[in-house]
Amino acid sequence: MNRFTLWFHKMGSPPTFYAFAERWRPWLLGGALLLTTVALVWGFGYAPADYLQGDSFRIMYIHVPAAWMAQFVFFVMAVSGFVAIVWRIKLAEIMCIASAPVGAAFTAIALATGSLWGRPTWGTYWVWDGRLTSTLILLFLYFGVIGLYRAIEDRRKAARAAGLLSIIGMINIPIIKYSVEWWNTLHQPASINVIKGSSSIDASMLWPLLLMAIATKLYYGWSALSRAQLMVLESERGKDWVRELAGLPMVGSSSRPVEPATRSSTT
């Protein structure tokens, strides 16, 4: 077993995962805060104004990373959902569900800043353009995943169902990506092309954007891990390691948890 598979299997154990998350959370949050500050000061204060759009382009430093994250988080959810359904790993279920609210928030931010950006550049807050519309659909997909998870009483069943829904929802991601070509209306085509290595943005404008993209990923890591930790604690309550963490007396040799580990009803 190589090092990665070993790590992967270890992460399936809730106490190991909890300790891992506890170790990395401060670094993720610290990195996110630091990079966000640097990127925002650089982007809003020092990057040159756009020759066409003036200062209004600066909202890009929030809008574009949020839009990237909107798709990225859904991708992570679909992958965790796949892992959860195929290998029945509880932590994958939890990561899938813990990611959903963060992704939904990023999608909402992308939509809100996009419409604010649209006002000075297109003269309207909202147009029924391909990318805007499909980002709105993506938000609905996030709501669907969260809604499905909330509606099923059995937590593990709910998480697996939400994971499967996010796999099905992944068919929406290519549509977002290619919608610009399909219904090419007002929205400008993507300016950065990683594969071709070319970019129509000048480097002085690009650096804050890339920093911000890293910052959002760190923030997502922090937020998802924090949520996952809480969900782990809730589903493992009554287990010895959780009682020890909470400073409660251990149950001792009894292997039976004091309370059922999974909640079968919401009463």
Next chain:
Amino acid sequence: MSPGAPLGAALGLLQRDLLLLLWRQRADALNPLLFALMVATLFPLALGPEAQMLSRVAGGIVWVTVVLASLLSLDAVFRGDADDGSLDQLATCGQPLAMLAGAKMLAHWIGTGLPLTLAGPLLAYMLGIERAAVPTLLLALLLGTPLLSMVGACCAALTVAMRRSGMLLALLVLPLTIPVLIFGAGAVDAASTGGDPSAPLLFLAAGLALALPLAPLGCAAAIRIGTA
């Protein structure tokens, strides 16, 4: 064909579902059509009766109507089976569940999608669609309604574990059916304005080709989550 063969089991399930859907509950069988007709009637009342404007939006109205009518009947796909326990029997009977899920989808399509496909041109005609766009509409509906049934059945299987799924099922299904709506309405729009509808039709066909093997697998996974 022996009853133990997977195809035989799927055909048996299809036969049973169609018998239930179209004969034992024949009073309900017409409901999707009546619903579609009623929704299509709402549009002229809301938008005004000018023939020119209605003719422009006719294709889109028919597609919205078809999507909503298909959505309305989705909850029934697995509800009855889940209530009387036959869904658990299907999941544990040893036959490939994906085949059985495919049979459920086909039954839903024959009960809902096919009548809506046949009624679509009539609705469009009532709204004054360009005569030239009718064959395109028929073809687009023929390609698109199976997709609606397949995507819808996957979501219905996901929500079968809860007692009432109404709004949530709509929230799950509608975003996923939007591509069908876009390409279906796009094809009709292209045909009625004298353009070439082949690109959106090909996208619909591609979607169907993708969904035919994948949707039954997804639906089977959803049923297993619900019954496990």
